[in-house]
């Protein structure tokens with residue numbers, strides 16, 4: 086497994102901040118977030134509703150709607166030469182990527198890379214697919230717009246190939262979205278997103294509306310496609326248990342801030358942030374001894390009036406005096422800068438983390454295709470006040 090430290094970069098986000106509205110009533114939805122995604126990496130972005138995870142994704146893909154406004158930061162996409170997929174920094178020749186400023190005021194920049202390099206799969210397929218167009222026409226429209234040199238015959242063949250890729254018969258090219266099941270519609274969304282062979286798939290709660298069986302089928306197929314095609318994934322969800330199984334790396338957001346980021350297995354078995362600890366102890370394991378579950382006291386803050394210092398301090402069992410007044414630093418833990426990060430005073434200098442937040446980091450699973458935890462979990466859904 087290529088680790089996050091040796092992957093070539095694909096997306097780099099620095100100090101990104103997004104508000105909704107202006108002035109005193111502005112909602113600070115994303116507040117100074119740094120995030121990296123490597124080539125071929127699956128990064129899970131977890132957090133409860135309103136934590137800023139979707140806003141972050143829509144900001145970097147420039148799909149943010151008014152009154153959302155990017156008030157600071159950078160987002161750089163690394164466009165690698167064709168035929169350099171799959172390599173890490175230790176392999177052979179070193180290709181040089183083109184750095185694309187996704188936040189450029191020149192909209193042609195984002196128009197060039199969106200869909201062809203970075204594609205988005207939205208949550209509700211029923212609302213995202215044009216109800217009066219057949220599936221074949223939907224795919225054909227994309228190919229016609231972005232691949233003008235492709236003739237009708239090749240477009241038809243490509244449309245059938247895309248449906249086949251996601252496990253749907255080519256007969257369905259003639260179907261309207263309402264004639265498909267929820268799972269099939271979501272597969273069509275994935276097929277559409279893959280139409281131009283993007284290098285990064287941004288998936289915003291793509292399976293939330295589906296039952297768990299269909300959800301699992303689609304995720305298994307998605308991971309298989311990822312292995313075959315080599316794209317990276319930014320997977321946004323409030324369902325932490327999904328990420329533990331599919332992600333290489335998990336980032337946790339709270340009140341617009343990215344409070345912890347770590348390899349999936351490390352985050353699950355040895356969390357460093359009290360909020361992550363609360364989440365991972367809010368749902369039962371299907372294996373191992375019974376344990377007492379405890380939700381997280383309190384509710385997420387109103388983003389128009391985020392608590393001073395650490396926004397989690399009113400709910401934190403380990404809060405220090407400094408937590409109420411000073412914003413915690415963004416700390417790199419564990420030697421390797423890319424390995425894990427946490428925003429918490431408990432891990433800084435003179436302070437001491439409690440034993441619960443200092444468990445040894447588990448070694449990566451050698452045979453794993455991702456960094457996922459081996460422990461299966463039941464319904465780890467992040468909601469206000471904890472997880473259920």
Ligand code: SF4
Nearest residue numbers: 395398401408429430
């Ligand atoms: Fe708790 Fe303080 Fe850490 Fe925030 S910075 S999570 S309040 S200990």
